[in-house]
Amino acid sequence: MNRGYFITFEGGDGSGKSTQIRILMDRLRESGYDVVLTREPGGTEISEKIREIILDPANSDMDDMTEALLYAAARAQLVSQLIKPALEEGKVVICDRFVDSSIAYQGFGRGLGDAVGVINTYAVDGCMPDLTILLKLDPARGSSRIAGREHDRIEQASDGFHRKVYEGYLELEAKYPERILGIDASGTIEEIAEEIARRVGAIMK
Ligand code: TMP
Numbered sequence: 001m002n003r004g005y006f007i008t009f010e011g012g013d014g015s016g017k018s019t020q021i022r023i024l025m026d027r028l029r030e031s032g033y034d035v036v037l038t039r040e041p042g043g044t045e046i047s048e049k050i051r052e053i054i055l056d057p058a059n060s061d062m063d064d065m066t067e068a069l070l071y072a073a074a075r076a077q078l079v080s081q082l083i084k085p086a087l088e089e090g091k092v093v094i095c096d097r098f099v100d101s102s103i104a105y106q107g108f109g110r111g112l113g114d115a116v117g118v119i120n121t122y123a124v125d126g127c128m129p130d131l132t133i134l135l136k137l138d139p140a141r142g143s144s145r146i147a148g149r150e151h152d153r154i155e156q157a158s159d160g161f162h163r164k165v166y167e168g169y170l171e172l173e174a175k176y177p178e179r180i181l182g183i184d185a186s187g188t189i190e191e192i193a194e195e196i197a198r199r200v201g202a203i204m205k
Contacts, residue, residue, distance in 0.1 A: 011135035014142030039096035041074035050074040055152035068106040072123040108168025135185035
């Protein structure tokens with residue numbers, strides 16, 4: 001089958017995803033893989049416009065279902081325009097967040113439940129990650145790590161919301177153990193990077 005490899009990174013705000021994504025991408029490129037890096041919400045011109053609407057702190061009265069549908073809309077565009085074509089060309093796609101973020105943040109955090117999975121069935125159109133790396137960090141530690149920077153609309157949500165998101169991620173990890181690799185994100189950058197490299201290496205062989 002002429003298909004690449006699809007890796008997603010997940011975790012709460014402040015869990016250190018961006019750093020680990022960059023390290024893994026560099027390692028895979030050094031090993032000769034053709035890697036495409038993208039992010040959610042965003043990654044295409046249309047999806048980045050949707051991102052601005054979703055994360056703008058001025059949109060404080062956004063309805064929860066509107067939020068879930070906008071994330072799904074940004075995702076549908078990214079899947080069809082970038083992820084599917086890249087996988088068909090045999091590339092490795094690394095995506096900073098994907099559908100599990102919607103299940104955790106909108107399904108568990110906002111309390112929208114199963115509706116989020118249903119909406120996203122259409123958005124991902126069968127294109128699910130081969131591997132999801134979940135960086136697990138207590139939300140209180142995550143929020144203290146991002147304390148110094150400006151917060152977007154989702155980061156501004158309450159501690160209770162972020163705790164529900166975290167619990168949602170743990171449920172997803174238990175539900176899909178063959179796809180989701182949970183990693184303790186409280187260690188050093190090097191320790192976490194080693195663990196990711198080891199697990200990705202073993203799976204991609
Ligand atoms: P980022 O800070 O990792 O770029 O993600 C933007 C914010 O959007 C982050 O707080 C998580 C949130 N988010 C959702 O609530 N649902 C989603 O489906 C995605 C992709 C992100």
